[in-house]
Amino acid sequence: MTEDAVPAGELYTDGFAADPYPTFARLRTERPVCPVSSPRFDSWLITRFDDARAALTDPRLSKDLYGPGQHYLRIFGPNSEGLNRNMLNSDPPEHTRLRRVVSQAFAPRRIEALRPRVAQVVDHLIDKMLPQGQAELMHDFAIPLPMTVICELLGVPPQDHDRVLDWTQVIRTSGSTRRPPQEERAAVQEAQLRLHHYFADLVRAKRDDPADDIIGALIDAVDRDGTLSEAELVTTTFLLVFAGHQTTADFLGNAVLALLTHPEQLELLRATPQLLPAAIEELLRFDGPLPVASPRIATEDVEYQGVCIPQGSIVGVAINAANHDPAHFTDPDRLDLRRVRGPHLGFGHGVHYCLGVSLARMEAQIALAALLRRLPGLRLGVPVEEVRRLPAASPFRGLLELPVTFAA
Known part of the structure; x- marks a missing residue:
């Protein structure tokens, strides 16, 4: 890594975790393509919208x-190989082969059929919170909702949901505990190992007792034409569990916090519920x-903004920085639920x-x-500066806790 790399002290602090957007704005202006040092690995960061969008489809960035x-x-x-060697970490044609098998299970029509069940899970979780007049919204709602839905889609037995959730949370919250780094790494590795063994056992069990779920469909793909190997079947299952709940849980926490800290936008949404999809x-x-x-x-050597990223470099495309690029979004640091919808990169781009x-x-x-609708008077239970977040070094932006109060 070059001497002019952005140091970890600028990007991996509590202040950056609380509000990374001033730093992203400075990088977009002064160093839109730059090397960065981090506690995990050194990389290059791309922060402008046009560059980010191009990089997400650049075949030179594998x-x-x-x-x-x-x-x-x-x-x-x-x-990591037992869990992370999957379609997320592959290129076409391997990515195309792996994704094709799973994509049918996530077709919009099939997902829409899940709407009554999702509503049932949501109401059940709120029913449990209501009598208390307060909740820790991440633990009580934002995390269990998508975990329940994706586990049911995959066919994870209900009695195992909590175990799977506990193991994934060890990985998600890595770096946020007060344990020594060596103990933290050991805990993450243990959780990864347990997840790998669990999904391998679950696949074997479902092979003996087939079911109409996503894992059953993946097993059928293996047995029918060898579309997936046994190892790929296990890693794909892990990817779907982790990706299927992690980002949705973090989004829900971030979204509620944003609304509670922008009360005029919260009231606008309450008064105009038809704004919700755009919101x-x-x-x-x-x-x-x-x-x-x-x-x-x-x-190979890749050039963006006149800057050469050397062959073999790890490259990070800063989606949240790109989504605040004033060249594409008017007043981008303002939350505006009536904003005319334009293309953002929140769901990625390309294959x-x-x-x-x-x-x-x-x-x-x-x-x-x-x-x-059901929690009138919803508000933060602690000052916003006391809301605990995932560490800045985490690959995710989310909350460890979101205490809220409401009318019981």
Whole structure:
């Protein structure tokens, strides 16, 4: 990494975790393509909208982390292959083959059929919170909602939901505990190992007792024409569980916090509920759960904004920085639920565009509508500066806790 890299002290602090957008604005203006140092790995960061959109489809920026360079070792560590070698970390034609098998399960028509069940889960969670007049919204609502939905889609037995949730939360909250780093790494590796063994066992069990769920469909793809290998079947299951709940949970927390800290926008949405679909897009643009797209590798020297990114470099596309680019969004740091909808990068772009976009939008619409309707007087339970967030080094932007109060 070059000497002029943006140091970790600028990007991985509590202040940056609380509000990264002033730093992103400075980088967009002064260093739109720059090397950065981080506690996890060094990389290059792209922050302007046009560059970000181009980079997300640039074939020179490979997603294949498990190829000859074995770049996953720098990013995920030596124990990651059993869970992370999947379509997220692959290029066409491998990505095309893997995604095709799963995409039918997430077709908009099939997802729409889930609407009554999602509404039922939402109401059940709110029913449990209502008598208390207060809640920790991440633990009580935002996390269990998408976890329940994706586990049911996949066919994870109800009695196992909590175990799977606990293991994924160890990975999600890595870096936020007070344990020594070595103990933290060991805990994450243990959770990864347990998840791998669990999904491998679940696949074997479903092979013996087939079911009409996504894992059953994946097993059928393996047995019918070898579309997936056994190892790919397990890693795909893990990807769907993690991706299917993590970003939606973090989005819900971010969205509620944004509304509670912008009361005029909250009241606008209460008074004009038909704004909700557009509001979700604006909330995603305003403070999305994936600040930087998953890593890419430069397969050759690549130039953006006159800056050469050397071959072999890890490249991060700063989605949240791009979504605040004033060249594309008027007054981008203002939350405006009436904003004329333009293209944002919150769901990605290109062949890696979010597979679960229909499910995520539906869950968000039902969840936010129900919270606003059923929790009158919803407000923060602590001063906003006391809201605990995921650490800045996390690949996700989300909340550890969101205490709220409301009329019981």
